Every structure is written in C-alpha cells, then in structure tokens.
Amino acid sequence: MTRDDDDGILERLRELPQPELDRLHAERVRRAAQALLARERRLVDRPLTRRLERLWSGVVEPALVAGTVGVYLVWALRAAEALYR
Numbered sequence: 001m002t003r004d005d006d007d008g009i010l011e012r013l014r015e016l017p018q019p020e021l022d023r024l025h026a027e028r029v030r031r032a033a034q035a036l037l038a039r040e041r042r043l044v045d046r047p048l049t050r051r052l053e054r055l056w057s058g059v060v061e062p063a064l065v066a067g068t069v070g071v072y073l074v075w076a077l078r079a080a081e082a083l084y085r
Contacts, residue, residue: 021029043050 043053
C-alpha cells in the first residue's frame with residue numbers, strides 16, 4: 001500500500017480514540033515488550049539458535065498442535081458415533 005492508495009485510511013485510523021490504560025496494565029505491556037525485544041536481540045547474536053527458534057515456532061509447534069487437534073477430533077467423533085450405535 002502506498003500513500004496514494006490509502007484513500008485516507010491512515011488519517012481515519014489516527015482519529016480513532018486511544019484506549020486509556022491504567023498504570024499497572026501499561027507497565028505490564030511495557031515489560032512484556034521489553035522482554036520480547038531483549039530475546040530478539042539475544043537471538044541476533046546466535047544465528048543457529050535463531051534458525052532453530054524460527055523452525056520450532058513456525059513449523060514444528062503448529063504441526064504438533066494441528067496433529068493433536070486432529071487426533072482429538074477423531075477420538076471425539078468416534079465417541080459420538082459409539083453413543084448412537
């Protein structure tokens with residue numbers, strides 16, 4: 001999207017009200033963001049660890065979750081089918 005294509009979307013987004021955060025919530029968000037940035041900085045210095053982290057979070061973990069959901073779904077369908085026999 002270029003500035004010519006946005007048709008004022010960015011201006012309308014800027015006009016949206018900002019949510020009011022209490023101090024505790026704002027501090028929690030700030031600390032979480034800083035922890036994430038610190039972790040990313042550490043990964044920059046370790047390319048092998050960074051690749052493994054990306055492989056785990058981008059491929060392996062989602063595949064494990066999808067496989068677990070699939071197994072559970074098959075089990076639930078078989079259990080429901082057994083009730084109707």
